[in-house]
Amino acid sequence: MDSGTTVRPAPHEVALLRGGPRAAVTVAVLALHLRGFADAGRPGTVRVSGEPQGAGQALSDLDRAVYASLQQPVSIGELVRHPAVRREIAALRDRLTAAGLLRTLPPQRTRAARRTLDALRAEHPVPARRKDLSTADALFAVALHGDAALAVLVPRFALRAGLTARVEVADRGLRRHSPRNLGGGGGYGCGDGGGSD
Numbered sequence: 001m002d003s004g005t006t007v008r009p010a011p012h013e014v015a016l017l018r019g020g021p022r023a024a025v026t027v028a029v030l031a032l033h034l035r036g037f038a039d040a041g042r043p044g045t046v047r048v049s050g051e052p053q054g055a056g057q058a059l060s061d062l063d064r065a066v067y068a069s070l071q072q073p074v075s076i077g078e079l080v081r082h083p084a085v086r087r088e089i090a091a092l093r094d095r096l097t098a099a100g101l102l103r104t105l106p107p108q109r110t111r112a113a114r115r116t117l118d119a120l121r122a123e124h125p126v127p128a129r130r131k132d133l134s135t136a137d138a139l140f141a142v143a144l145h146g147d148a149a150l151a152v153l154v155p156r157f158a159l160r161a162g163l164t165a166r167v168e169v170a171d172r173g174l175r176r177h178s179p180r181n182l183g184g185g186g187g188y189g190c191g192d193g194g195g196s197d
Contacts, residue, residue, distance in 0.1 A: 011136075011143035012062050012092060014120065017101060017113050019146055021080050021089045026150075026163050027143045028066040028085075029076065031059065033157055034135045038066075041073030044162035062088040076162050120144055127152055 011031075015023040029046050032038035035058060041047035048070045052059055059067070062085070069082040079085055096102040101113035109117075126145045127133055130153045133141070141149040147165075150158040158164040 008120070008140070009116070010060070011139040012060055013096060013101075013143075014117070014140065015143035015146075016089070016092050017096065017109055018117060018144065021086075022076060023143070023146060024062060024089060024092060025066060025076060025080050025085060026146075027139055028060070028062045029079070029161065029163065030142055030150075030154065031063045031135075031139055032067055033154070033161075034138060035059075038070060040157055040160035043160065045073035045075050046070060046079070046161045047073040062092065117144070130154075 009017075011027045012024045015027040019026075029038060032052075033046075035052070037048065037050045037052045038046050039049040048067070052064075052067060065082075065084040065088040066079055069079055069085055074082075080089075093102060093107075096113075097104055101110055101116065102108070103110055121144060124140065124144055126148045127137075127141050130138070133153070138149075138153050141153065147158075150164050155164075
């Protein structure tokens with residue numbers, strides 16, 4: 001799994017290294033969504049939308065644990081805290097620790113992990129669009145780039161499912177550049193203030 005090999009780490013591993021358990025669970029939710037097994041529920045939640053029958057090798061152990069945790073619509077935070085999901089995250093951490101990419105005390109990335117992530121980012125920039133991107137490549141992009149990739153690949157789903165935060169728009173700069181007193185009469189207007197046709 002080091003940057004000197006041609007073996008690319010699994011998306012869930014990359015996500016856990018980059019952003020911790022929430023990032024890994026986000027990749028699992030996206031894997032289920034892209035395969036038609038999960039969708040956004042009520043605002044900020046994920047729900048089941050299909051049966052993963054015949055998915056076979058396509059789903060990871062973490063994907064399966066997340067799917068099993070979707071008995072009712074839940075938030076990404078609730079998924080991260082679910083016991084079955086926590087067990088799979090722990091198993092991922094153990095594999096990454098054994099590979100020399102995570103330290104246990106204090107729990108953090110190793111220098112090898114940082115080099116691996118830097119090399120992967122250099123080789124795989126944020127995609128410009130979803131078109132022609134395979135499911136595996138989409139998952140890898142989100143694992144590596146997080147919200148930036150979600151915003152390109154599945155912006156509506158990510159927002160509705162609570163995978164990305166809602167952005168508050170401030171109007172501070174808008175008023176300063178708004179047109180004032182156009183067309184006479186003290187209000188906003190269109191045209192020269194003449195009569196209607």
